[in-house]
Amino acid sequence: MTLGEEIASLRDAFEQGAGELGFADTAWLFVERVAELRGEPGVVALRDLLGQTFPTLHFVASRYLSGGRREPVDVSEVAELLRGTRRVLIVGLEAAHLDALVLALPRETRIGLLTYRLLPVDWDRVLSNHPGRVEAVDLTVFQTWAGARSAILTFTYGRRAERVYVLPAFARISGADVRTQFRDLIGWDVLGGVPAVYPRWLIELPASELTRLVEPAHMEP
Amino acid sequence: MTAPALLIGILVLTLALQAWLARRRLLVVLTGAGTSVLVCALYGLGDSRALLADVPWDVLVLLVSLGLLSEIFVEARLFAVLAVRAAHASRASARGMILIFGVGMYVVSALMNNLTALLLVLPVVLVLFRVVGVTQRQAAWTLGTLVVACNLGGAATPIGDFPAILLLSRGSMGFVDYLSRALPATAAALVVVISIAVLSQRSGGRPGAAKPLGPSLSLSLVRELYRNVRLDRRLAGPVAGAFAAMMVAWVLLPASGAVGPELVAWLGVVLALAVRPALGERLIRQRIDVEAVLFLLALFVMVVAVRRSGVFGDIGRALIALPLSPAAQLVLFLLLAGLLTGVFSAGPAMAALLEVAAILAQELPPNVVYVSLALAVCAGSSLFLTAATAGPLAQSLTERAALRDRDGEPILFGFRQFVPVGLVCFAVIEVTAIGYALLGIATSE
DSSP, X not given: OOHHHHXXXXXXXXXXXXXXXXXXXXXXXXXXXXXXXXXXXXXHHIIIIITTTOHHHHHHHHHHHTTOOOOOOOOHHHHHHXXXXXXXXXXXXXXXXXXXXXXXXXXXXXXXXXXXXXSOOOHHHHHHTSTTTEEEEOGGGGGGGOEEEEEEEEEEEEEETTEEEXXXXXXXXXXXXXXXXXXXXXXXXXXXXXXXXXXXXXXXXXXXXXXXXXXXXXXXX | OOHHHHHHHHHHHHHHHHHHTGGGHHHHHXXXXXXXXXXXXXXXXXXXXXXXXXXXXXXXXXXXXXXXXXHHHHHTTHHHHHHHHHHHHHTTOHHHHHHHHHHHHHHHHHHSOHHHHHHHHHHHHHHHHHHHOOOHHHHHHHHHHHHHHHHHHHHHSTTSSHHHHHHHHHTSSOHHHHHHHHHHHHHHHHHHHHHHHHHTSOOOOOTTSOOOHHHHHHHHHHHHHTTTOOOOHHHHHHHHHHHHHHHHHHHHSOTTSSSOHHHHHHHHHHHHHTTSHHHHHHHHHHOSOHHHHHHHHHXXXXXXXXXXXXXXXXXXXHXXXXXXOHHHHHHHHHHHHHHHHHHXXXXXXXXXXXXXXXXXXXXXXXXXHHHHHHHHHHHHHTTSTTSSTHHHHHHHHHHHHTOBOTTSOBOOOSHHHHHHHHHHHHHHHHHHHHHHHHHHHXXXX
């Protein structure tokens, strides 16, 4: 099997990971493992062959090839914004960021995870990583989490001018009515830049849909 | 029409219908049981109170207790942790997965509810399939071997699965008597089954070749998917202690004593549930497999009705009257038992066949008859995917995973894909059952 065939055969694997770990987290996992086992040519092949289908992978592979590496998740700003919140509804899934957030929030803060995703997900498995801490929240009942001390937090994937890239799940619950029902709608950028290829799996929204946007210190233009 | 003809007709028709209409099987067996009671009442063979009094409730107590015990271990995340460890031990290779997960499922099924274990272990196997890439042949042999390993594990100990539990609760055999005979026999069959399955797969890469990406990435991915899943030692420890105490009691207490195996299970599980009372209460209210209990209750009622009509005794006596040696009579019985189980599934077949076996056991060494029957029922439950409850579960989980091979063709695990695996495994286990029976008769003479 050639390197190209080997990389191309990983499509299902990436999809599996992206569903339950998140696009950015899985992209870093794949880039790091492929770099370890196949070196730079492997990462180039990953970017060129799978990156067209998974734009976050394209972005992460490109960043890796230009010397960038995965950075530890900095949860301090988000935790500060969520101080005093009783309920936090997470929209989207990025495992490393979720893990850090769960550790940072006080135990009395309820954390819900919206169980809506375009990719297949074993939600029991996802939630088993946070037993008794993260609750599943169906799209049909997410408004039961609303309140003056409630917040929605969604992961974002770069910003271009005043528009941010988010998962379609956020579009399903955002709107003028929802805006008034939650104290904050926070965006948390997990990528630090905008994918160079067409942002499949993501949608573009005005940044004004969010009340706050937390971005890494070094954002790519 | 006579009562025996009517009752045996209802039993056979019900068993056939429940196998055919698997999704309506509860409705089918409850209708069959109710009709059997009606026939008994009309023909003066006993009313519903009398028939229900003959139901072996101790078997149901054992099944419910052991099911609850498995659920506590689920809550302690034991199976998920074991599955992840097994994935790493297998190195995600085709042969490694068959070997490690096959042996793992055998051991787990010998001690606990194999359906619960399969439900939690199979998702890990399916993730490996999806990430590493899998062929139709590999999927059929790996999943098929896991189902058969569950069947063999269930037959290995007196608490593994319904047929063996029935033997234990009836006092047909003691705990140690059964264990010391069935464990080596099923282990031998497992070695043969796994060897054949492993040899059916292509070996790994050439020595010195680059480490393949698929398996390596799949293991990294599995590690991440279960990154925070840890064994709840504060729950698992005391529960394991209670289970160990139950095992000691089963081994030491005489089968015919006042404290039977079902009481040991009852008290042991209540003790285990009390480790975390809120959780225990929730498990009792929500996790008891009512479907299995009702299904078996209905089967028992039908079997009790047929037994009251004297049909089983007639079949047993007819078998003994055949112009064959006792050994040949037993071999014929075992072959029929295997095939009948293949069609009707293990629970119904064992409940009915045990009545005939009791007649054979008057002429032949009882331990030999009962253990070889349990093995033959295990062979039959491995013949078709529908014959054991683990089969349809594996089928539905695989369908849900929507696997595809490298050419984009869907990977299936249904009745047809299981047939080659089932035929081979049926032959291996049936030969083991017959070999065990003949050896047992020869050594007892």
